[in-house]
Amino acid sequence: MAGRRIAFHALLAAGLVILLLPFWWVLAASLSSTSHLLSFPQSLIPQWHFAVYAAAWAAAPWARYFGNTLYISGVTVVATLVTSTLAGFALAYSRTRLAPILFGVIIATLFVPQETTLIPLYLLVARLGWINTYAGQIVPWMATAFGVLLMRQFLAGYPSELADAAAIDGATGLGFLRWVCLPNMKPALVTVGLFSFLGSWSSFLWPLLITDNPARRPIEVGLQTFVSENGINYPLYSAAAIITVIPVVLLFIWLQRYIVESVARSGIAG
């Protein structure tokens, strides 16, 4: 039995090496002065030449891109949390005949793929004058059916007698939400917030369509533009890619428990 466990650990470790090798190799190769001359496996040993990183950092307004992405994803997350909490709360506790109808309408939007609505959404946002704006990148994503659904399921897990008892004691709906539900909703808030943040940070097609001005471009579109503007220069690309990926990996290391458990709970990828 012990021997088998060691074999399993060896297999898992080998799989992990294969999975993480591309990260390491790209990092090491981009840190060597003459990466194109090096052959594998020597190229796995970094030489700590940061020149290409300095060049990559200087070649595009990365700070601006980061700022744009932080602003866009920050506002999107806060707005999504507010809209999902309010709607999820109403759908979990309302006894009216309206509630199932509203729930049905919101659930129906889950089944509309983004690719299908891309063209009309683009025409709508263009008509609103939102090309090259933050609004165009934020407003359409300020609510998600997934967020509402998750909040509703989470709150529906509580006994609804709790709400009746509070109502008898004179609590209003919003009072009950504020003082009873919210303090207990951390897991749901974290899940919806994280998915909204990761989705916003890595969204690509939509901002690609509606931004061509670096002043409003998010980091991922900025990186793609950088690549298409610089000819074939792998070390430079990779340095830029690593610059853009570092904050996300740090965030993951910090919040890995929450992220992984959120995925396991909800079955939705980041």
Next chain:
Amino acid sequence: MGRVPATARGARLHLRTWRDDPWLALGLCLPALLILLIFHVAPALFVFYISFTRWNLGTNPVWIGLQNFSDMLRSPDFWHSLRVTAEFTVGNVVLSLALALAVALLITAVVRGRAFYRSAYFVPNVTPLVSTSVAWLWVFDPGHGLINSILGLFHITGPQWLGSTAWAIPAVTLFSVWHDLGFGVVLFLAGLTGVPRELQEAAQVDGAGTWGVFRHVTWPLLTPVTFLFLILATVASLRTFTQVYTLAQGGPVNATTVTTYYIYEQAFQFFHFGYGSAVSVAPFLIIAAVVAIQFRVAGRRVFYGR
């Protein structure tokens, strides 16, 4: 729990609180509802209208009936994009399923380090697709890339990968499997914790080997999770765009032009909004059909009972 006295039950029926107020329910749902209706439901309906028009950049829409759809069905490029999408989807789903299940089974079998392995295998999944796919351009380089360098150690001449029409889709698939593996692992790990150990041990006592236990106990009990994985992975594969754009721009010679990329090209490079809309109804129908078929098959195969 004791019986509720009749008077209390009656009183509760007549107690009207904020929970019975339809205006409050509507008001609380309104912010989410407005965003979803204006930016998602309305466009989903409007796309059907656009698909019946000729609408190019700077012109007004002209009603042309089913012209776009008949153009689409006669366009070899459209059918080619469906075939590329199917090839990518089948490869991606099958490989991801096999690898994720294998890794999850191994992680469940070891005692120490489960949380570590789960997180470590998940790392590629959180990296934004553009960032990692840009780095993988180098990994795939035919001359000095990581993959062909490793193959070179064994005196194998690797393919041209993203430069070859035959190997571009396998390359995009390989990248996607790598990026999404952790998601399947986490899903199957959650499913495996629901498989009771006593059942597996009972089967072992009855003389089942490792394969027998997996085949007759673990696998049947995992079918709900496998089914969920199949739906999520298939829909995600059908929708793939980002890595196709960053790794190959649909090329070489349309080799990686999946249907989403074809829509992008038609609508936002050639500005054929009408034709593009007709094509973008296709993913909607295909995704709906795939989910319906999977539900039908699952109705017969998925083991939910105890």
